[in-house]
Amino acid sequence: MSRLTIEELTIPASVDDADAGDFVEMTRVRNEIEADTAGSFDLACTPRELLPAWQDTDEPKRLFVARVDDRIVGRAVHEAQTGDEVRSAWLEVEVAPSHRRRGIGAALYDTVAAIAIGEGRTILQAFTLHRADVTGPRLDSPTGYGSVPREDAGARFLLSRGYRLAQVERMSRLTLPAAAAGLPLPSGYSLESWAGATPEHRLADLAVLNAAMSTDPPLGETDWQPELWDEERVRRKDALNETEGRLWLTTAVRHDRSDRLAGFTNLAVPAEPHRPVFQNDTIVLKSHRGHRLGLVVKLANHARLQELAPGHPCIYTWNAEENRHMLEVNERIGFLAVGYPGTWRLDL
């Protein structure tokens, strides 16, 4: 008779430490589950790339693993934004395809839901990922944009617990090298690019831009509170990114008259050229919109990628399905939809 245990996983200080074995194994299982859902290992990350998110004190999380006969077969995550006014928690449950429909998902879910309820959270939220080529009945986003297949295991799992869809995103892929050429900047603006940590004199600007990233993109019916960013938090984030072995390429747009940054975009580039690049944040501040700065800055950063780290097969990006401006920019560059992540919520 096989034995199921669920335990909290201790986050190691480094993946090279003697006690990092479970974290390394958890990453392998995570990647396998994601590949089963997404249809490829394109989104897989190394333990070293995954670790910083778990060490980020600004975004605290707890990680649990399910073991059957001492082998990790699933995991669950509890995460909540910091701040007294935060009412919601994010729960994530994943079970290896070989071990599904035996109640392991339910047991993992109960573990992390109990934490959220114990902390007094009144909204529970979760993500699912769905391939773009799934057929069958669909569930529409309450935003009026996008839908997800309602028979997918993740959707059924959440529906059976009373969750409703809060938003649908689009996961898009751009094959490299991209055909789109760079565009000139409108007058009054110029570009600044850097690799790695934010230059000291731009920390304050990046704090403003990162805070805008938490409020400006459409949220649908997702509960998300504005994030607090200052120079120190930008420094902390940069320091974590430095540890993970990917190259972070940033291009920003400077508004020349004020010498302040009006927008930025960044790419996370793995060391191995055969692996995909991830598009992270892209934002143009409200007062500077309507000048095609979003498109120009993205194309400029893609050009930097080809210059500094050529040979990667593609770039992945994620956007709200109702974020028509950003999707238009991405379609113009050549991104194609490959998946639809869903955000779900349960109001207790």
Ligand SMILES: CC(C)(COP(=O)(O)OP(=O)(O)OC[C@H]1O[C@@H](n2cnc3c(N)ncnc32)[C@H](O)[C@@H]1OP(=O)(O)O)[C@@H](O)C(=O)NCCC(=O)NCCS
């Ligand atoms: C969703 C997931 C966690 C379920 O894991 P699991 O171990 O199979 O879950 P359980 O055995 O505890 O099933 C619990 C219930 O979910 C529903 N469910 C799960 N998989 C299902 C499927 N393929 N078809 C129909 N219902 C399903 C059922 O209601 C099931 O109860 P039942 O087996 O008594 O009918 C797993 O399929 C998975 O990892 N999917 C990818 C990640 C994901 O989408 N997570 C959910 C969002 S956080």
